[in-house]
Amino acid sequence: MTKAFRPDVDAPEWKGGYSPYDIVKEGIIAVVIVSILTVLLSVAFGSPDDPSITIKAWSTNAPMDFATTALSELNATSGTAGYGAPYNNASTGQQLGPLTLAKWVGDRIPVNTVNDFIIDPLKSLPKQPALTADLSQWSSASGSARAGWVKNYSQAANKMQIVSGQLVVNATNAGPLPVMMADLFQMARTGALDQALVTQNGFYTSDYTLPLLFLADGTYLSNIAQKQHLTGDQWGMMNETGNYPGQAWLWLYTFWYQVTPMNSSGNGDILVWGIMMVLSAGLLLTPFIPGLRSIPRKTRVYRLIWREHYRSLP
Amino acid sequence: MSTTEIDRQWTTRLRKRVAGKLPPEKLLPDTQPTYVSSWIYVFGVTTLAALGVVIATGCLLAIRGPQWWHTSSVGHFINSTHLWSVEIFFFAMVIHLWGKYFMAAWRGGRALTWMTGVVTFLTSIATAFTGYVSQSNFDSQWISTQAKDGINSTGAGAFWNVLNSGQMLMWHIVLLPLAAVVLTVLHVLLVRVKGVVPPFEKSTEVAQ
Numbered sequence: 001m002t003k004a005f006r007p008d009v010d011a012p013e014w015k016g017g018y019s020p021y022d023i024v025k026e027g028i029i030a031v032v033i034v035s036i037l038t039v040l041l042s043v044a045f046g047s048p049d050d051p052s053i054t055i056k057a058w059s060t061n062a063p064m065d066f067a068t069t070a071l072s073e074l075n076a077t078s079g080t081a082g083y084g085a086p087y088n089n090a091s092t093g094q095q096l097g098p099l100t101l102a103k104w105v106g107d108r109i110p111v112n113t114v115n116d117f118i119i120d121p122l123k124s125l126p127k128q129p130a131l132t133a134d135l136s137q138w139s140s141a142s143g144s145a146r147a148g149w150v151k152n153y154s155q156a157a158n159k160m161q162i163v164s165g166q167l168v169v170n171a172t173n174a175g176p177l178p179v180m181m182a183d184l185f186q187m188a189r190t191g192a193l194d195q196a197l198v199t200q201n202g203f204y205t206s207d208y209t210l211p212l213l214f215l216a217d218g219t220y221l222s223n224i225a226q227k228q229h230l231t232g233d234q235w236g237m238m239n240e241t242g243n244y245p246g247q248a249w250l251w252l253y254t255f256w257y258q259v260t261p262m263n264s265s266g267n268g269d270i271l272v273w274g275i276m277m278v279l280s281a282g283l284l285l286t287p288f289i290p291g292l293r294s295i296p297r298k299t300r301v302y303r304l305i306w307r308e309h310y311r312s313l314p
Numbered sequence: 315m316s317t318t319e320i321d322r323q324w325t326t327r328l329r330k331r332v333a334g335k336l337p338p339e340k341l342l343p344d345t346q347p348t349y350v351s352s353w354i355y356v357f358g359v360t361t362l363a364a365l366g367v368v369i370a371t372g373c374l375l376a377i378r379g380p381q382w383w384h385t386s387s388v389g390h391f392i393n394s395t396h397l398w399s400v401e402i403f404f405f406a407m408v409i410h411l412w413g414k415y416f417m418a419a420w421r422g423g424r425a426l427t428w429m430t431g432v433v434t435f436l437t438s439i440a441t442a443f444t445g446y447v448s449q450s451n452f453d454s455q456w457i458s459t460q461a462k463d464g465i466n467s468t469g470a471g472a473f474w475n476v477l478n479s480g481q482m483l484m485w486h487i488v489l490l491p492l493a494a495v496v497l498t499v500l501h502v503l504l505v506r507v508k509g510v511v512p513p514f515e516k517s518t519e520v521a522q
Contacts, residue, residue, distance in 0.1 A: 007514060011422025014347050014512045021346035030356075030363035034402055038367055041401075042394035049384060049393070050452040086472035094467040101469035108472035206480025213477065216459035225456045237460065240446075241453045244397075247446060249404045249439060270467035284432045287420035297514055301416040306513040309349040313516065 008293045048242040050228075053221055055197070055211060059188035062220040063162045069218035070184055073113040074177070075154045078217040080113055087111040087213070094270040101270065109209060117214050118184055121196035131183050134176030141175065149175035165189065232257050252279070340506050350510050354413035357406045358505075364403035365498060369491065371396040380450060380483060400442055411435060419511045427504040434497040441494055444486035447476055458482070 059066040072078035076090070084093035085102040086109045093102040122135060138146065156171035167185035171178050187193045197211040215221045222231065230236040237254045240246030256262050256272040265271060286292050296302060303310060320326055374392045375383060383389035411431065420428040447458040458476045465471040475481055 007421075008418060009421060011424075011512050012515045014349070014509075017348045018345040019348050019351075021343055021350075023342055023344075026359055027363065030359045031366055034360060034363040034367050034399065037402060038364075038371070038395050038399045041398040042391060045394070045398070047390065047394040047397040048453065049390065049449075051384075052451050052455050083466075085469070086466060086475075094463075102466055102471070105469035105472040109475055206483070207475075207478045209475060209477040212455060212459050215455065221456065221459065224452070228456075230456050232460065237457070241451075245401055247439075247442060248401075249408065249442070267467075269464040273464055273468050280432075280436060284429055286415070286432075287425040287428055293418065293420070296416045296418040299416070302418070302514060305352045305354050305413065305417060306349055308351050309513050310516075312348075 008290075008297055009287070045244070048240060048244050050241045053215060053224065054191065055188050055194045055214065056191035058215065058218065058220045059185065059193075062218070062223075063167075063185070063189075064160070065218050065220050066188055067160055067162070067167050067181075067185060068157075069214070070118065070181060070188075071154060071157050071160075072217060073117040073214070074181070075150050076113060078113055080111060080213045080217050083111075094267045096267065096270045096274050111210065111213060116200070116210055117197070118180065120200055121187060121193055122180060122183060124196045124199075125183065125187060125192065128183070130179055134179045137176045138180065145175065148173070149177050153177040153181070233263065252276070335507050336503065340509075343506075347510065347512065349513050354409070354417075355510075357410040357413060360406035361403060361410050362498070362502070364399055364406055365494070367399040368396065368403050369495075371399055372487065372491070376487060380448065384451070396445075400445070404438070404442070407435060407438065417511055418514070421511050422508065424504070424508050424511055427501060427508060430497055430501040430504060434494060434501055437490060437494045437497060441486060441490035444482045444490060448479060448483040448486045450479065454479070 055066070069078065073081060076082065080087060082090045084091035085105055085107050088107050088111060092100050094100075119135065119138065122131060125131060141149075153169065153171045153174035156174065157169050160167065160169045162168070167182045169178055169181065184193065187196070194211060197214065198205050198208060200210065201207065225231055225236065226234070228239075228241050230239050230241070235251075235254045235258070237257070238247045238250040253272065253276055256275055257268065262268040262271050262275075282289065282292065371392060375389070375396055378386070378389060383393040414428065414431065443457075443461070447454045447461065458479075462471060462476050465474060465476055474485075
């Protein structure tokens with residue numbers, strides 16, 4: 001018994017003619033044309049290279065934003081402090097239905113915003129008597145004492161000011177925090193904080209996790225991105241600085257971020273990733289999915305592709 | 315050594331298998347079926363050519379290290395050629411993919427050819443993404459800090475840290491290009507083994 005011919009799975013055996021085909025010549029011509037086109041586009045349009053943002057620039061150009069972000073790292077109200085895995089256990093993180101994928105993996109890149117963004121950088125400063133004493137007071141204090149200082153400092157910080165380039169917070173019963181935060185502010189403005197955040201693991205480093213998390217917790221970075229049409233609601237994932245095509249191939253991924261509920265849900269990222277995983281699996285397995293694999297035959301777009309062939313048929 | 319013994323060698327078996335599946339006239343054909351006459355076929359070879367240019371320009375960028383292109387006009391130009399060859403690569407690849415979809419190019423035992431093409435496409439997206447986050451400029455700061463949330467939400471961020479520029483650069487210049495090239499070679503070899511998918515027969519056009 002012969003197996004029935006399945007038009008979306010099987011292909012007819014070609015019994016027609018053949019024409020000359022110089023595969024090597026074709027390949028070389030393609031390389032030459034693509035190379036010329038690449039050079040022409042490069043000469044005509046170049047490529048963008050907006051300089052990176054430094055914490056020094058951030059604290060100089062938007063000092064209040066830097067100061068309030070540093071405060072949020074101190075009192076654990078920043079995005080990083082409450083992020084959850086892989087940085088900490090402060091929250092469950094995003095969920096796909098009952099699946100808490102990030103939480104299951106755990107905090108494998110531990111970030112303690114108080115120690116990593118404030119205390120450890122301050123420790124790297126050359127010895128200053130007042131700061132040394134304050135750091136010592138902080139490290140020897142109990143958890144409840146620290147919590148009390150942070151609470152009092154945070155309340156007073158509602159009226160924080162930048163006076164003659166100095167961070168001024170008139171806090172009472174805040175222990176060493178007024179001096180520490182003022183010194184951190186100065187450290188940021190000199191550029192020392194940029195360096196301290198990347199060299200915590202030694203002289204050589206290529207890991208920018210800490211300074212990038214710190215920057216992303218503020219609004220300075222996102223305000224610049226907004227002006228460059230790079231934020232999520234501006235199809236930002238596929239855009240690039242300046243008028244360049246960017247990662248246009250991410251259009252479908254970016255599209256889902258514009259759609260409800262992904263554009264408003266706290267689980268938006270994992271929802272989009274879930275959708276893209278399903279769609280990618282669908283694309284991969286198209287040859288085996290009835291219906292999806294029949295669309296080409298039923299839409300007959302192939303008639304356009306093989307129009308010469310069909311024209312030659314009786 | 316007997317002939318039987320030689321025939322049983324792994325090397326002999328492999329050579330015979332490769333030669334049987336992919337004889338020289340299939341690997342480097344000098345004719346093709348007459349139905350292979352459409353502009354859509356140009357985009358497959360254009361994708362391959364662009365991949366070659368992407369790799370070549372990337373290698374030029376690698377010579378002087380990752381910071382060179384920020385400070386040198388020559389470096390910046392090379393970076394531009396890398397960027398635009400990537401844009402051409404994806405443009406050609408996407409058209410190639412849609413073309414193959416509407417030809418139902420998986421027919422006739424070509425499902426693996428289709429699948430290696432799709433995986434190559436996805437691998438290329440990851441390769442390009444790691445390039446964007448390895449630029450060491452504002453763009454890479456913004457893209458990495460935004461992308462981390464998506465990748466972290468899957469749990470993968472714990473191992474594949476987009477904020478770790480060194481890790482991303484290594485993936486961009488070694489691991490992912492290697493995967494993309496191996497997959498591309500496999501894809502092309504499968505195309506040569508199986509040949510280009512023939513058109514639908516007229517009688518099957520409306521078959522259910």
